Amino acid sequence: MRLSRRRLLGLGGAGLALAPFVHRLSGEARGSGSGATRLVVFFTPNGSAPTSWRFDDPDTLAIRPGPGSVFDPLRGTERWLLPLTSIQLDPAGEGHAGMASMLTAGSGTSIDQIVADAIGQDCRFRSLELGVETSTEPGTTTTRMVYRAGSFLAPDDDPRSVYRRLYGSAEDDRLRDRRSSMLDIAAEEIAELHRQLGHEERTRLDVHLDSVRSIERSLHGSDTCEAPGQPDTRSFPDDLAAQVSLAVHALACDATRVVSLQSSVSGSNVMFDWLGQTASHHGLSHEQRPDAFVVCQQWYAAQFRALLEGLIDTPDPHTGTPLIESTAVVWVTEMGDGRLHTNHDVGWLLAGGPFRTGRHVDATGTTHEQVLKAIAGVMGVPEPELSTRRPAMEGLT
Amino acid sequence: MIALLWGLGIGCAEHTPCVGEDPQPRALRRLTPTEYERTVSDLLGVDASGRGPDVGDPQVEGFRNDARATTVGQVLADRYRAVGEALAQEADLDPLLRCDPRTTAEVECATSFVHAFGLRAFRRPLSVAEADRYVGLWQEVQQTDGFEQGVRWVIAAMLQSPHLLYRSELGVQDRRGQFVLTDWEMASALSYTLWGTLPDDALLEAAAAGELTRTEDLTSHIDRMAADPRSSRVVVDFVTAWLDLDRVSAVDRDGMSAWHAQSMRDETQERLLTHASGTLRELLVDGELLTDRSLLTVHARASGSSPVHRGLLVRERMLCEEIPEPPANIDLSIGGVDPSATTREQFAQHADNPACAECHQFLDPIGVTFEHYTQLGVYRTEERGHPVDARGELDGVPVHGVAELTTALLDDPRLRTCFSRAGRRFASGMHACGEDVGPDVPLLSTLAELPSTPGFRVRRGDPAEGDTLAIAPVGE
Numbered sequence: 001m002r003l004s005r006r007r008l009l010g011l012g013g014a015g016l017a018l019a020p021f022v023h024r025l026s027g028e029a030r031g032s033g034s035g036a037t038r039l040v041v042f043f044t045p046n047g048s049a050p051t052s053w054r055f056d057d058p059d060t061l062a063i064r065p066g067p068g069s070v071f072d073p074l075r076g077t078e079r080w081l082l083p084l085t086s087i088q089l090d091p092a093g094e095g096h097a098g099m100a101s102m103l104t105a106g107s108g109t110s111i112d113q114i115v116a117d118a119i120g121q122d123c124r125f126r127s128l129e130l131g132v133e134t135s136t137e138p139g140t141t142t143t144r145m146v147y148r149a150g151s152f153l154a155p156d157d158d159p160r161s162v163y164r165r166l167y168g169s170a171e172d173d174r175l176r177d178r179r180s181s182m183l184d185i186a187a188e189e190i191a192e193l194h195r196q197l198g199h200e201e202r203t204r205l206d207v208h209l210d211s212v213r214s215i216e217r218s219l220h221g222s223d224t225c226e227a228p229g230q231p232d233t234r235s236f237p238d239d240l241a242a243q244v245s246l247a248v249h250a251l252a253c254d255a256t257r258v259v260s261l262q263s264s265v266s267g268s269n270v271m272f273d274w275l276g277q278t279a280s281h282h283g284l285s286h287e288q289r290p291d292a293f294v295v296c297q298q299w300y301a302a303q304f305r306a307l308l309e310g311l312i313d314t315p316d317p318h319t320g321t322p323l324i325e326s327t328a329v330v331w332v333t334e335m336g337d338g339r340l341h342t343n344h345d346v347g348w349l350l351a352g353g354p355f356r357t358g359r360h361v362d363a364t365g366t367t368h369e370q371v372l373k374a375i376a377g378v379m380g381v382p383e384p385e386l387s388t389r390r391p392a393m394e395g396l397t
Numbered sequence: 398m399i400a401l402l403w404g405l406g407i408g409c410a411e412h413t414p415c416v417g418e419d420p421q422p423r424a425l426r427r428l429t430p431t432e433y434e435r436t437v438s439d440l441l442g443v444d445a446s447g448r449g450p451d452v453g454d455p456q457v458e459g460f461r462n463d464a465r466a467t468t469v470g471q472v473l474a475d476r477y478r479a480v481g482e483a484l485a486q487e488a489d490l491d492p493l494l495r496c497d498p499r500t501t502a503e504v505e506c507a508t509s510f511v512h513a514f515g516l517r518a519f520r521r522p523l524s525v526a527e528a529d530r531y532v533g534l535w536q537e538v539q540q541t542d543g544f545e546q547g548v549r550w551v552i553a554a555m556l557q558s559p560h561l562l563y564r565s566e567l568g569v570q571d572r573r574g575q576f577v578l579t580d581w582e583m584a585s586a587l588s589y590t591l592w593g594t595l596p597d598d599a600l601l602e603a604a605a606a607g608e609l610t611r612t613e614d615l616t617s618h619i620d621r622m623a624a625d626p627r628s629s630r631v632v633v634d635f636v637t638a639w640l641d642l643d644r645v646s647a648v649d650r651d652g653m654s655a656w657h658a659q660s661m662r663d664e665t666q667e668r669l670l671t672h673a674s675g676t677l678r679e680l681l682v683d684g685e686l687l688t689d690r691s692l693l694t695v696h697a698r699a700s701g702s703s704p705v706h707r708g709l710l711v712r713e714r715m716l717c718e719e720i721p722e723p724p725a726n727i728d729l730s731i732g733g734v735d736p737s738a739t740t741r742e743q744f745a746q747h748a749d750n751p752a753c754a755e756c757h758q759f760l761d762p763i764g765v766t767f768e769h770y771t772q773l774g775v776y777r778t779e780e781r782g783h784p785v786d787a788r789g790e791l792d793g794v795p796v797h798g799v800a801e802l803t804t805a806l807l808d809d810p811r812l813r814t815c816f817s818r819a820g821r822r823f824a825s826g827m828h829a830c831g832e833d834v835g836p837d838v839p840l841l842s843t844l845a846e847l848p849s850t851p852g853f854r855v856r857r858g859d860p861a862e863g864d865t866l867a868i869a870p871v872g873e
Contacts, residue, residue: 095722129472135453136647138461143453154452156472165475174541179478181537182554185530190559193425196567198859201425204468208559211474271649271699278651280699341723 036354036378037119037316038251038327041103041112041260042307043145044300045268046285047338052294053085053347055360062360068294073302080308080324082350082357082396089335089343090367091387093141098334098343099266100141105369105386108150115379116258124218127258128250130162130243131155133236133270134262143265145334151207155262159231159242166246166255167227169219176219183216225253225317236264237274240303248310251327254317261307263300266334272296285338293338304331308351325353328378354378355396366393414857416829416847417821423576423856426564426826427467429454431634435594437556440517441488448484450476459714459819460638464826469562481556485549493552498544507535510548519560520588520595521581521604531555564589568856576856583609586848587618590824591841592627593634612851619849623841629673632840636669636680639819640714645691650772651700657773665691677816678807678836687767687799690774697772704744707767708760711791715806717815717831720756739780741765765789766802807836820844 052070055062061078063071074081091106092098103110116127129146135157137143144152156162169176190209194202228249231242240263247259264270269280275295277284284293311324319326329351336345346368351357355378363371373392376384383392414422428436430449438445452473457463469477495513496506511531515523523531531551539547555561564585568576578586584604588596596604600618608614622628637643645661672684680686696710697703712718735742744765747757766789769776778785787798791805806812810833818831820843834843847853 094724097722135451137453138456139453140456151468152455154470154472156452156475161472161476161479164479178538178550179482181534182550182557183478185534185554186557186559188530189527193559193563197425198423200465200859204425204465205559208469208474211469211471212557214471215475215478269647269649269699271651273649278700280649283699 035326036328036352036380037257038323039112039115039119039258039375039379040247040251040307040311040327040329041145042304042329042331043102043260043262044297044331044333045099045264045266046282047333047335047341048297048347049285049294049339050337050345052297053083055083055085061358070294070297070301073298074305074308077305077308077312077351079358080312080351080353082355083360084348084350084363084366084371085360086344086362086364086366087346087348087371088365088367089346090369092343092368094343095335095341096142096266099143099145100147102332102334102368103145103260103372104147105367105372105388107386108147110145110147111372111376111384111386112146112258112260113148113153114384115376115381118381119379120257123254123256124220125165125250125256126214127260128162128247128256129153129155129260129262130247131157131262132239132243133157133264137265142267145262145332146260149203155260157239159233159239159246162243162246163227163230165215165218166250166253179219180216183212187212187216225249235274236270241306244303244307245310248307248314248323251311251323252314252317263303272299275299287339304349311352324351327352328354328375330375350375350396361395363393413828416825416827417818417832418830420852420855420857421566421825421827423568423858424464424566424826426462426464426566427469428562428564429462429467432589432593433562435592435630436561437484439594440514441484441552442492443484443488445480445484448480450480452476458822458828459641460822460826462638462823462826467826474557477557477562482553484556485553488549488552490545490548494548503539503544504532504536507539507544507547507551508532511535511551514552515555516601517595518555519558520564520585520601521560521579566856568854570858574858576858578854578856580604580607580609583615583848583854586853587615587622590844590848591619591622591631592625593631594627610854615849619845623845628841628845629670631844632673633666633669635820635823635844636686636840637665638823639816640686640692640710641695642689642691644695648695649699650694650697652773653694661690661694661774665689673840676837676839677813677834680840681803681807685803687803688770688774688776693767693770693774694772699772701772702740702768702770703772704740704761704764704768705747705757706764708757708762708764711763711802711806712759714819715815716809716811717818718759718811720759723756737781739768739783739785741768741786762789763791763796763802766796766798769798813838817843821847 048070052068061081061083063069063075063078089098089101092101103112112127120126134143134155139152139154146153146155156165169179187209190205190212194205194209197205228245231246233239233242243261247261250256250259264281267282269282271277271280277292277296279292281296284296287293308324308329311327311329312322314323315321316323316326331349333346333348336342348371367390369386369388370390370393372386373384374396377392378397430451434445434449450473452470454461455463455466457466493514494506494510496509498506508528511528512523515528515531531554534554535547535551538550565582566578566586568578568582571577581604584596584600588594588600603609603614603618609618642665643662645665646658668684668689672680675683686692696706698706709720712720744761747753747761766787768785768787769778771777789796791802794805796802796805813833813835814831816831817834818829821829821831824844824847
C-alpha cells in the first residue's frame with residue numbers, strides 16, 4: 001500500500017495531536033507484544049557503569065531518579081521501556097572485540113540484516129546503516145557491528161549523504177533516468193568482470209553489484225512523503241541528532257523498515273567536550289568517575305529519548321497509530337562494566353509496542369544470542385540460525 | 398602468552414602464502430581513497446584532493462588497502478556516484494575533447510572521446526561492446542540535453558565503472574594454466590605502485606607497443622618513475638599507513654583543536670616529503686621521525702602521554718610483533734593513583750602487578766623513552782613539577798629517550814625486516830614476509846622492488862578455478 005502525500009500528512013495531523021498525549025498520560029504499560037513491523041538498533045560504546053543500571057524493584061520498573069542513574073533522562077517514557085540486565089555476551093570476543101559478536105553472536109550476519117531480509121525487501125532501502133564518527137576509525141572487529149556473510153556494512157556517517165540518498169532523486173524524473181542508465185552500465189560491467197574471476201574475488205563483486213542494484217532501487221518511489229529540512233551541521237551532537245531524525249523520517253515514509261544507528265566505535269575516543277569533558281569516552285569508561293562517564297551515558301540516554309519521542313510523535317503511514325506501537329527499538333552496547341571490560345552483566349534497553357514494556361527483566365543466565373533470537377522472533381523470524389542451538393529468550397512479549 | 402609473543406614476530410610462522418617468498422595470487426584491487434583522488438584528478442585535470450570517498454575500509458594487519466578485504470558497499474557506491482556526477486559537471490571539457498563538435502559530426506566526436514578518455518580511465522583500450530554502451534549513453538542524454546551533457550554523463554558513468562574503481566591484476570591464462578599479467582596491467586601496476594595514480598602517456602604507449610614485457614624496458618621505466626617527484630608521494634603514503642599517522646585527524650586529545658590536527662598533518666607530510674627520497678636511517682635520524690607530532694599524538698591517551706600506546710607502536714608496527722589485547726574482566730583503570738605523580742609513576746603499577754607485567758614488561762619500558770612528549774607531541778622537561786625520566790629499555794638494552802631508541806631500533810634486524818615486510822604489504826595489499834634490508838635501504842626500494850621482480854607478472858589462480866577461465870580480457 002502506498003499512501004499519497006496528502007493522505008499521509010492528513011493522518012499526521014490527527015495522529016500527532018492525539019496519540020502521544022494519550023500514551024504519555026496513561027500509567028499502564030503500553031506494549032502489547034505483537035504487530036512489530038520495524039526494527040531500530042541504537043548502539044553506544046564502552047558498556048555502562050553498573051551502579052547506574054540498577055533497579056530497586058525487579059518486578060515493576062522503578063527507575064531511580066537522580067544524578068547516578070543512566071535512566072534519569074528517560075523519566076516519563078518508562079511505559080515504553082523494557083530494560084534487560086545481566087545478559088551474558090556469548091559467544092563473544094574479549095573486551096572490545098565483543099563489538100563484532102554483539103549483533104551476530106559470531107554467525108557472520110547481524111540480526112538486523114536477518115530481519116531486513118525478511119521484512120525489508122519491498123522498501124527502497126532493505127535496511128539503513130547510519131553512524132556518527134565510525135568511518136574515521138578503520139574497520140576492525142572492534143569498530144563495526146552490522147555484518148552480512150562475514151563482511152561488515154559501513155554505516156553512513158554523513159547526515160547530508162543520508163538525506164541525499166533518501167530524497168535526492170525525488171523531484172527530477174530526468175535526473176533519475178540518467179542515474180538509472182549510468183548505474184545499469186556499471187552493473188553490466190560488474191557482471192562481466194565477475195565471470196573472469198576466481199571464487200574468492202567473486203564474493204567481493206557480488207557485494208558491489210548488490211550495492212549498485214540497491215542504489216538503482218532506491219532511486220524509484222520516493223514519493224510517499226515530503227523531504228524534511230536538509231541537515232547541514234558537522235559536530236558529534238548535531239550529527240547524532242540529525243541521524244535520529246532522519247531515521248524516524250525514513251521509517252515514517254516507509255523508505256525502510258530496518259535502521260541501525262551506531263554512535264562511534266568500541267573504545268570510542270570521542271571527547272564529550274560539549275559537556276566539558278577533557279578525557280575520551282573510553283578513558284572515562286575505564287576510570288568511571290561517576291561525575292564523568294555517567295554524565296556521558298546520560299547524554300546518550302537523552303539522544304535515545306529523542307528517538308523514542310520521534311517514534312511516539314510520528315504516525316505509521318499505514319495505520320495512523322504512532323510508529324512506536326509497531327517498532328521494536330533496541331539500545332545495545334558491546335560490554336558490561338566498562339571499567340572492567342566484562343562480557344557479562346551487559347545491560348540492553350528494549351523499547352516499543354512490540355515488547356511487553358513498563359517493567360525490568362533480570363536476564364541472568366541468558367546469553368545475548370538468546371536475546372537476539374527473541375528480537376528476531378518478535379520481528380517474525382522465529383528461528384534465526386546463529387551460532388548455537390540455544391533457544392530464544394522467553395518472556396519479552 | 399610469552400611464547401605467543403615471540404613466535405609470531407618475524408617472518409611467516411604459518412602457512413599463509415606471503416608476498417616476498419611465494420608467488421602472488423591474481424587480484425582485483427579497489428583503489429584506496431587517495432588513489433581514487435589522484436586518478437580522477439589526473440584524468441579530469443581537476444583538483445579532487447579530499448574528495449575521495451572514505452567510509453572506513455577494513456584494517457588488515459595494520460593496513461587499510463587489503464586487496465581482498467576492500468569492497469564497494471552501498472554507502473561507498475553512492476559516494477562514488479555523487480562525487481562522480483559532481484566532478485563530471487565541474488570538469489573543463491576542452492582539453493579532454495579531441496575534436497570540435499561544431500566541425501566534426503557530433504557522434505564521431507563523442508565516439509572518439511569515449512575511446513580516448515576510456516583508455517585512460519580503464520588503463521586499457523575499451524572493447525567495441527564497451528565503447529558502444531557509452532556512446533549509447535551519450536546518445537540518450539544528448540537527445541534532450543545536448544552534446545556537452547552527453548559527454549559529462551559519459552564521464553560520470555566511467556567514474557562508476559569497476560574498470561576505473563579496481564586495479565586489475567588478473568592476467569590471462571597461458572597454456573600452462575598460469576595467469577600472466579598483460580602489458581596494460583603491468584603499466585597500471587607500475588604507476589600505482591610508484592606514483593599512486595593512473596599511468597602516464599609514456600607508460601600507456603609502452604604498453605600498447607608491448608614493451609613492458611621486456612626486462613630492460615621495464616627497468617628503464619622504473620628508473621624514470623623513481624626519479625619523478627610523484628614517487629615521493631607514495632613513500633609518504635606508505636610511511637603514513639605503516640605508523641598510522643593519518644589518524645591524527647580522527648583522534649581527540651585534550652587541548653587539541655581541528656586547526657591543531659591540520660597543522661600536525663601538514664607538518665608530518667612536510668617531514669616525510671623532505672626525506673622520502675632518502676633511506677630508512679635518514680628518515681629516522683635526520684628526519685627525527687620518532688619526535689613527529691602526529692606520531693606522538695596518535696599514539697597517546699586523550700588526556701596524557703602513554704607508555705603503553707607508544708610501546709605498542711614500537712612492538713607492533715616497527716618490530717612486527719604481536720601483543721595480545723588485554724583480557725576481559727580485569728580492572729584497567731589507572732584511577733586511585735596519586736594524581737600528582739608523573740605518568741611514569743602511575744604506569745609503574747603495571748610492573749608491580751604480575752598479571753599486568755606479563756604483557757606490559759614488553760611495552761612500558763619502551764614507551765617510557767617517549768616521556769618527554771605530551772599527548773600533543775609537545776616537548777617537556779617537567780611533568781607535574783617533577784623532572785621527566787625517559788630512561789627505558791629495548792629487550793634488556795638500556796635506552797634513554799627517543800634519540801637512543803632510534804639508534805637501538807636501527808641496529809635491530811627486527812626493525813629492518815619489519816620495514817621490508819610493511820613495504821611489501823603496502824605495495825601488494827597482501828600478507829607479506831620481510832627480510833633484513835639493512836638500515837640504509839632507500840625508502841622507495843621496498844615498494845618498487847615488487848614489480849621489478851621477474852615473478853611479479855605470473856600469478857597464481859584459485860585452485861578451484863580449473864580451466865574455465867581462459868577468457869581473454871577485453872581490450873586484448
